[in-house]
Amino acid sequence: MTGTILIADDHPLFRQALAMAAAQVRPDARQVECANLPSALNEAVAADDLILILLDLKMPGAEGFSGVALLHAEKPQVPILVVSSAGAAQASLEAVRFGAVGFISKDADLSVIEQAIADALAGKTIAAPVDAAIDPVAAQIASLTPTQLKVLLGVMRGRLNKQIAYDLGVSEATVKAHMTAIFKKLDVQNRTQAVLAAKALGIELAH
Template identity: 60%
Template sequence: MTQRTILVADDHPLFRQALKLAIGRAAPDAAVIEAGQLHEALECAAAAPRLDLVTLDLRMPGADGFSGVAQIHAERPGTPILVVSSADAVDAAHRARAYGAIGFVSKTAELAELERAVARALAGETDALPQPDAATDTPGDMAARIASLTPTEMKVLTGVMAGKLNKQIAFQLGVTEPTVKGHMTAILRKLGVLNRTQAVLAARTLDLAVEE
């Protein structure tokens, strides 16, 4: 049987150690890959021949709100993502689920709770979500549309959100400008918008607007 692989993406080394301890109890056979920034997590997700679980902090360097969840989900749509964050669970858990996460656990959780969350995620079990407040703004159809983007489309969209021109995005991705334009056309179609400005406004639903 091929050894299971788990990616731990968090910018705090001490908390990565805590997660590795929880993983060691829940899945002692698993190999653990560590990433301290979002770009490192994306590189690991793209390169790993097998990836059974990703534990992801929402507020890593390079992440814009829920963009980390959306990008990793686009890169490895079949891999469960367990968000481990200090963000408010009621709001963030629902929003993380909309972008492709399978579960959510607070960073204030005890080690045993982290262990149980890892075990559930590895088993493919989706967490029951806490009930949101009536005033909580949870994403709906647009979140599903953003989650449907391919890995390259997500990279193009995040470049557009950063105010970059097509030629700058093309240079960053190592592709031609017409290729970026083609991806942009696909993004507009999938999001159901007419231009780049509308795409950026739609993508702002990725922003994390919850209190720590």
Template identity: 60%
Template sequence: MTTTVLIADDHPLFRQALALAVGRVLPQARVVEAGTLAAAARAAADTAGLELILLDLKMPGAVGYSGIALLHAECPEVPILVVSSADGVAAEEEVRSFGAVGFLRKDSDLDRIEGAIQRAIRHHGQAMARPPSTTPEAQVRDTVAGLTPTELKVLLAVLEGKLNKQIAHALGITEATVKSHMTAIMRKLDVSNRTQAALVARSLGIDLRH
């Protein structure tokens, strides 16, 4: 079966650079590209034989680490390698806590990118082991990371200030279904209203811009 790699980044030239690196490491690979988080989520859900996702944190539709959480929920056994301009060791620790297998800065040279791709592809088919939840914040982060794809989409829409009617239209579901998902989200996060749910998500870096 042909290896398929999803490259999710809103800059076409950088997608081309990553595709070049993929081609050098996996010459027979088929590359699927996405320029928004919504397109990446659709590709992750619909692409058969997907074996690796290369993801930028900062792209249309993504806030903070939400892209990792959403794509990991869609494809829990597909390794996600974050290639981003985010700074610091903290970013590397955070991406792993939301389900990524590694982090690489965009200004890394081609050899380093190729090496990271080689290491990441070895994780295919394995459930990503997150760091132990040793603090209350880490435990709540695990809960956020464990939301279903639709629950994450609803939570992201709440962060954007959308009403239930708008969320229902955007996701192609009924308002009653949105309310049901919101109830499940609040129960899992142990909060009593959508404002508190949004505050929890922001406190975990879901709403941080990189």
């Protein structure tokens, strides 16, 4: 076997379809399937031979495009191909802003999905690249570490530093240090501005 392909989707039938498509392109690759974002993150961190992530946007634990951002932060060198039923035009742009190499609709033919998988594995970008000069916030969000992203998501939920510390299993002082780094990277002065910066890039929490 050469490499691992992570398939993250909460619908078993569609996971099976993606697994079949991936097997057609890379029959020698090991496949790992996940039905929620936390398990996908754990598998991504654990796999040192990860070569591709196939990701659905709307999964338990995912909020807006946070799944793409978190997985990209954990494995920046691994291509992420978003396969989703979300509105293609806007979702494709947003997915690339967060670090995906492209977006494929779940309505696409299996042959189209297979070609997209082949292109992603070949290092091709399947969507127009985001111009960082036009969208500077994208580069700022991309500079956050995985833990800093998790802290920022906690802030967006209205969690206090001590609550975020409990959620992440770290000290409150560590959270404060991360907040200082987040403010610096996003070029903001306070929590409210940090939340607005994140929302400007499309991170919206589900209610």
